[in-house]
Amino acid sequence: MRGEELVVNEALKVRALPEGSYDKLLEFLRLYRDAVQIVVDRIWGIDEKLSWKKLHRLFYSDLMRLGLRAHHAKEIYVNAKSLMESAKGNSGRKPVLRKLSARIDKYDYKLDLDNMVLTLKLHNNYEVKLRLVTPRERVEKFRSWSNYELVVKYEDGEFWVSIYFKRIVKSLKPRTVIAIDLNFGNVTLAIYTPDGRRVRLKKLKTPHKKILTHKIWVERIQKKYPKSWRFIKGVRRAIEKHGERIKNISWDYAHKTGNTTAKLAFRHHSVIILEDLEKLRENNKKRDKEFNKKLGLWFYRRIQFCIEYEAMERNLQVAKIDPRGTSSKCPRCGGRLVEDGYRVLRCRKCGFIGDRDVTATINIYKKYISKHSRCGVPGVAPNAPKPDENPSGMQGNRDEAMTTSNHMNLYES
Numbered sequence: 001m002r003g004e005e006l007v008v009n010e011a012l013k014v015r016a017l018p019e020g021s022y023d024k025l026l027e028f029l030r031l032y033r034d035a036v037q038i039v040v041d042r043i044w045g046i047d048e049k050l051s052w053k054k055l056h057r058l059f060y061s062d063l064m065r066l067g068l069r070a071h072h073a074k075e076i077y078v079n080a081k082s083l084m085e086s087a088k089g090n091s092g093r094k095p096v097l098r099k100l101s102a103r104i105d106k107y108d109y110k111l112d113l114d115n116m117v118l119t120l121k122l123h124n125n126y127e128v129k130l131r132l133v134t135p136r137e138r139v140e141k142f143r144s145w146s147n148y149e150l151v152v153k154y155e156d157g158e159f160w161v162s163i164y165f166k167r168i169v170k171s172l173k174p175r176t177v178i179a180i181d182l183n184f185g186n187v188t189l190a191i192y193t194p195d196g197r198r199v200r201l202k203k204l205k206t207p208h209k210k211i212l213t214h215k216i217w218v219e220r221i222q223k224k225y226p227k228s229w230r231f232i233k234g235v236r237r238a239i240e241k242h243g244e245r246i247k248n249i250s251w252d253y254a255h256k257t258g259n260t261t262a263k264l265a266f267r268h269h270s271v272i273i274l275e276d277l278e279k280l281r282e283n284n285k286k287r288d289k290e291f292n293k294k295l296g297l298w299f300y301r302r303i304q305f306c307i308e309y310e311a312m313e314r315n316l317q318v319a320k321i322d323p324r325g326t327s328s329k330c331p332r333c334g335g336r337l338v339e340d341g342y343r344v345l346r347c348r349k350c351g352f353i354g355d356r357d358v359t360a361t362i363n364i365y366k367k368y369i370s371k372h373s374r375c376g377v378p379g380v381a382p383n384a385p386k387p388d389e390n391p392s393g394m395q396g397n398r399d400e401a402m403t404t405s406n407h408m409n410l411y412e413s
């Protein structure tokens with residue numbers, strides 16, 4: 001669980017107007033295109049793997065003789081090589097370049113965002129200044145980013161520049177794991193330390209009953225007007241209204257859950273563990289009988305989307321695990337769990353008893369830790385709760401129980 005550096009890349013494409021004559025820039029773009037073509041032609045028949053060093057040896061002095069700069073040359077080989085590789089992979093025909101487009105390394109341009117001016121270094125020591133034609137607000141966010149490369153293009157009589165920006169995001173080094181179980185009735189968040197102690201537990205009741213009520217209304221109306229509902233304005237309007245409510249309730253819930261999760265994860269320096277919903281669909285279609293029929297994956301996807309979004313905003317890590325067995329295996333001995341009363345599971349082999357949702361979080365946590373224990377965190381198996389532990393899973397402090405019930409009220413009133 002090391003803190004990671006993430007690199008975020010983004011390109012800004014803007015129109016650019018050369019100051020003065022276009023001639024030198026056009027001449028450069030043609031020279032660049034022709035140079036790429038020469039390299040493509042010459043390496044087309046070579047089957048051996050061409051290293052960067054070898055390309056340099058083959059082409060550097062020729063490209064210098066054309067008046068190009070050292071970094072132009074480098075971009076040209078790299079460009080030619082990748083063109084050749086993708087052509088061989090696709091059509092198998094040697095590419096013939098027509099478009100005027102050049103990739104330019106950071107050593108060969110100067111970007112002045114204050115004055116919205118880009119200076120390019122061209123062949124034979126020519127320089128050209130281009131004015132960037134775009135609202136300043138579009139550029140504003142990139143001021144704190146670094147830029148490392150750009151592409152200049154000539155299309156239909158206009159010059160366009162795509163500037164590649166990057167920003168390094170340092171994600172926090174996680175100290176705990178927050179395991180999230182989504183099911184029909186609840187979203188359960190449980191925070192575990194690397195040695196398997198549970199330090200926080202929170203259940204958020206899903207608004208499924210409210211959503212279902214609206215769905216039932218829609219079905220009732222459609223049944224009453226089986227053919228005409230689409231065409232009677234009042235009826236269609238009523239259906240749309242219920243649809244809107246479903247949309248609002250589910251997004252509202254997803255946003256709040258995303259926010260609650262990310263806040264908790266931030267406070268406890270947690271890596272967030274979600275079940276991989278794609279795998280869930282593949283392996284276990286009837287994990288929850290109501291699951292597909294009534295609410296469907298869309299609702300879970302929406303919740304996960306919001307959790308991931310809020311996590312990204314706070315530079316938190318998110319990982320996904322295969323959900324196979326998380327709600328049916330005993331976290332202590334691996335035996336099969338059976339129902340033992342309302343939302344309680346019991347292991348026939350070892351006697352483990354646990355709340356269904358909390359048990360799922362233990363399994364989710366264990367799956368993650370067994371894969372990631374090599375990253376400097378002792379991968380000790382979690383202490384499964386003792387059989388006599390309160391099976392409701394609500395053994396958090398009083399505050400926590402309060403916030404949980406407040407949260408429920410939000411959706412039930």
Ligand SMILES: [Zn+2]
Pocket residue numbers: 330331332333334335347348349350351352
């Ligand atoms: Zn067991």
